[in-house]
Amino acid sequence: MIKTVSLRGLIVGLVALLAPVSVSAQETRPHSVLVLDQSDGGTFYFQLLSGLRDVVATHDDAHVTLYSESLDLSRFGGPAFEEGLKRYLKEKYQDTPIGAVVTVGAATTDMVLKWRAELWPGLPIVFAMLDEMDFARIKSPPDVTGVIVQLPLADEIKVARAVVPDLDTIALVGDTWDGLVVYRNWGGEVASAAAGLKVIEIVGQKLSDIRKQVAELPARSAIIYSAVFSDGEGKYYLPSIALGLIAEKANRPIVVAAETFLGPGGIGGYVLLPRKIGEEAAKLTLRILDGARAAEIPPVYGGVKPIFNWQQMQRWNVSESSLPDGSEIRFREPTFIEKYRWQSMAIMAALLIQAGLIAFLLHERHLRRDAEVESRNRMSELAHVNRNATAGELSSSIAHELNQPLGSILTNAETAELILKSDNPDLGEIREILADIKRDDQRAGEVIRRLRAFLKRTPFETKDVDLNEIMNEAFKFLSVQASARNVALYLQTAPGTLRIKGDPVQLQQVVLNLVVNSMDAMAAIPYGRTVIGRTELNGGSTVEISISDSGPGVPPDKLAQVFDPFYTTKDQGMGIGLSIARTIILAHNGQIWAENQSGGGAAFHFTLPLAA
């Protein structure tokens, strides 16, 4: 095996001498790599190896074969073990051409360097993950290069200060420093790096004890976790699992130094990126396999980055701004929108459409409102015209009602004048006369007020009104007209008040229109002209008003038409009285209908909702 390799090396050397430099360096070394790691098979090493494997697999020029061995150096050791291991490797790879050895971790590197002369003389070694102190310790042997990680304890303490601003204590949790393979150099660094801080070392203890202690740490402290592999009594753990168990109990944030510790409960820190380390080591290895000399490739630095666990940051109330520059944050809980992108877009779209629809409907509603207001105004105007017409029809009644008190006043005034002219005026009578004059004047004023209210051009307005009062007033207004037209007018009101919401003037107008209509209908009959007005409660929620007459009634086929505009049977009628009555009642959320009474005559009914 060794012969073969050296022979090959000789041939390569010859070829290199004979051929110009530009000749491809391919086939200078066997395209196979032996990866030795100190791993126990945990996640960290798995990631490192897969990073390495992925880069190697992308090597297009020639296929590279990977052999790998997990040496489990964190759990096993001792001269006998090492000797056996050496023998095992020697025998196993005796006939296998190897182009380079990749060593993962300081312990493996140390061992391979020790065995190289015997097992793989002259074979280049690419170390993955040596810290600076270890690199210094191996004193750059020939044909060795690799990836140096800078992971001083000082950096993690810096992180601890960032996480706990008023930090005064750090708790170092892990195996004994000597038992550690990656973080063992921290042991010697504690004194200098943690200067000014109280240090609680929870190292090399049973996991159950660790869990107890981390639950009772002082307030201004942080835990710095290296790794726990064993409880010192023969129980072994994967350090990430151990961290999970510790984090469960810990009462303080845990600063960690490996990417794989972020998930199980570490808040973060300068962490080793196993995948990145593997990739870097692979790149160096490929260069060597392709012909570069290991001695000419300086070691690269990298594989460490400040990374933090967002959820832990939330838990310990750590703000992003206090973290070291260039920090990356993992496990950031995606916002709802990030999490349910399509769903939320759909919801947003639905909301937008809905909002648009609502806006559209509001606009429609607004237009409808305007139209309603407009139509109501029109109705009010028409009602006003109708009232003017009604007032014209009733003008004789109005004149009579006015002249009655005016006549009394004039007569009384003249009488008083005469009395005062007499030699012995009767002042008592003068007083009576003056009182009468005053009363009659008020009466006349009341007529004018009623008339003005009736003729006022008012917009539709609702008030709390008593329907009985409206009926009384309307019938008073009509009484003179009725007697002039020889119509007996009766009003039967329901006891008490009938509170409704409505426009008093317009409701009065409805009553006037209906009664005048009835009186007109009876103009042709010789005697027995009667109009009866009635108000009654119709259940608890509406009031029904009826105006019935003793006229000829409405032809049955016209009952539905009588409320139509311009429907009239009168010579001088406009046909708007009943139509306006209906419009007004509908605007008051009421109903109006006509029917013929069984005993003859027509009856007009309308209902209005009672005020709540």
Added chain:
Amino acid sequence: MVGRIHVVDDDASFRTAIERRLKLAGYQVATYPTAQQLLDRLPDENEPSCILLDVRIPGLSGPELQGRLNELGSTLPIVFLTGHADTPTTVRTIKAGAEDFLTKPVGSEQLLGAIERAMARHAAVRGERHRLEEMRALVAGLTPRERQVFALVVRGKLNKQIAHELGTTERTIKAHRHQVMEKMKVQSLAELVTLADRLGVLG
């Protein structure tokens, strides 16, 4: 001039005012809130009186009351007084014999003038009728033969003609004629003719 005024008006205030005024003018006043009440107690035709009647009264209206009174042969003068006068009503009531038609408010002078005129006319009518009744009573006092003579004398017949017509002597007729003049209390034939004319004997 004294007299009794019957006021029919449904307006209590107006009744009081008009009663006051009329009493001050020296009249006696009777008031009725409805037409029916006046019908129930028909006023005495023979005393000087006048009815002051509203047109619009609940129940029996003014014009209707006028009609009923006419049917009953009343000669009581009626002055209408209304808050609002429309032409058809005015014409109808005047045709039916109303003395006047006034519109409220009415000044006292106008009202009292109307009442006075109405009462004066009524008094004249009453005087006339009184005289006619007297004359009829005189005619009633004549014997049948005297009545025949009376009728023929006023038609201008001579005694001789009358005697021939009645188949009697001129002398008898002369005596009858003297009796007639005596009973009818007239001095001359001309007076007798006038009287006969007024009684409708001629014609």
